[in-house]
Amino acid sequence: MGNESSPAASAILTLDLAALAENWRRLCRLAEGAEVAAVVKANGYGIGAAPVAKALRAAGCRSFFVAHASEGLTLRRTLPDADIYVLHGLLPGEEPAAQAAGLIATLNDLPQIDICAALGRRGRPLPAALHIDTGMTRLGLSEPDVHELARNPARLAGLDLRLVMSHLACSEEDGNPMNPRQLAEFERLRALLPAAPASLANSAGIFLGPPYRFEMVRAGVALYGANPLERGVNPMVQVVHLQGRILQTRRVDSPRTVGYGATHLADRSARIATVGVGYADGYPRSLGNRGFAHVGSQRVPVVGRVSMDLITLDVTRLPADAAEPGTLVDLMGGNVDIDELAVAAGTNTYELLTRLGPRYRRIYTGGPHDA
Ligand SMILES: *Cc1c(COP(=O)(O)O)cnc(C)c1O
Numbered sequence: 001m002g003n004e005s006s007p008a009a010s011a012i013l014t015l016d017l018a019a020l021a022e023n024w025r026r027l028c029r030l031a032e033g034a035e036v037a038a039v040v041k042a043n044g045y046g047i048g049a050a051p052v053a054k055a056l057r058a059a060g061c062r063s064f065f066v067a068h069a070s071e072g073l074t075l076r077r078t079l080p081d082a083d084i085y086v087l088h089g090l091l092p093g094e095e096p097a098a099q100a101a102g103l104i105a106t107l108n109d110l111p112q113i114d115i116c117a118a119l120g121r122r123g124r125p126l127p128a129a130l131h132i133d134t135g136m137t138r139l140g141l142s143e144p145d146v147h148e149l150a151r152n153p154a155r156l157a158g159l160d161l162r163l164v165m166s167h168l169a170c171s172e173e174d175g176n177p178m179n180p181r182q183l184a185e186f187e188r189l190r191a192l193l194p195a196a197p198a199s200l201a202n203s204a205g206i207f208l209g210p211p212y213r214f215e216m217v218r219a220g221v222a223l224y225g226a227n228p229l230e231r232g233v234n235p236m237v238q239v240v241h242l243q244g245r246i247l248q249t250r251r252v253d254s255p256r257t258v259g260y261g262a263t264h265l266a267d268r269s270a271r272i273a274t275v276g277v278g279y280a281d282g283y284p285r286s287l288g289n290r291g292f293a294h295v296g297s298q299r300v301p302v303v304g305r306v307s308m309d310l311i312t313l314d315v316t317r318l319p320a321d322a323a324e325p326g327t328l329v330d331l332m333g334g335n336v337d338i339d340e341l342a343v344a345a346g347t348n349t350y351e352l353l354t355r356l357g358p359r360y361r362r363i364y365t366g367g368p369h370d371a
Helices: 017-031 041-045 049-059 069-078 095-100 110-122 143-151 178-190 338-344 349-354
Strands: 011-016 035-039 063-066 083-086 104-107 126-131 159-165 216-219 240-251 256-258 264-266 271-275 292-295 298-301 311-314 328-332 361-365
Touching (some): 017 049, 017 216, 017 361, 041 049, 041 349, 104 110, 104 159, 110 159, 271 328
Parallel strands (some): 011 361, 104 126
Antiparallel strands (some): 240 271, 256 264, 271 311, 292 298
């Protein structure tokens, strides 16, 4: 079995950039006038930051968010003329390179504000966002920090304040009281700061209604086709399709165990298909005896443990010729709902996507340049 350019790659990851752009347009319609920025941290949630950014920029997206400054510097090569926000802010020493690349630092504490403001006062004002913590207790300015800035607005001189933002903790739960509590907190604290466009909502936050949307929403997972809501029909289009190839199908003639730890007992007359994808490829090990795949429209269970490079499927119920070696099976996307698979794995769709491994043959379709 071949290298990455082989037509018989043992696993194929197809990423539909037209679907990605369609999801961005859907969110634009849903956001009713708020700008929809794209969150492309962690290599575009595993999909590929550069192709994602290029496709969304071509669709009209103007603002992008990454976590690390290093991600922003790399992204700048793909996006010469878009706004790139760095959520983690800047580490000491990163300021000059970030400034040269025109990155917009999201400033999360007063020392960082002082460093960047001083830098901006020496030259051109430094574009920056302020992140107020309203309930994550992770990154962001505390209430006393905001009061200090309100008392002493000169500390912001030198900054070109582009955005004031916060982040929701429970946005996928429509009725959670955290949502209105954080909204009220955000309204109250941002009123103490100089006027600037505001942003609170992530993907799910868009669906909480107009008061949550402000001037900008920051969409991540929904762009990549995950259901942003905990319940109900997924309003997004699928972007990710992972297919693994059956390497061998074993007919069991007397009861025998399958895989490491002998955790599954295959009955007499069972058929077990082995697929060339494992936990080293980001297929969660927790899906052993829990996961499922699709051979065409037929759902088949993962039996036995997930190995580093292989999984085993019980294909006993399929017609004899439907699970031959070489057959491609859906592992994520296609007939396999990624959100359902994530739940089966005991994780969320974010983790499933961001772990998509490097060994797949990656195919980008529907991009702005292959029309
Ligand atoms: C990751 C992230 C987002 C995007 O969240 P999704 O739920 O993927 O839409 C938005 N804002 C911040 C601060 C983030 O860290």
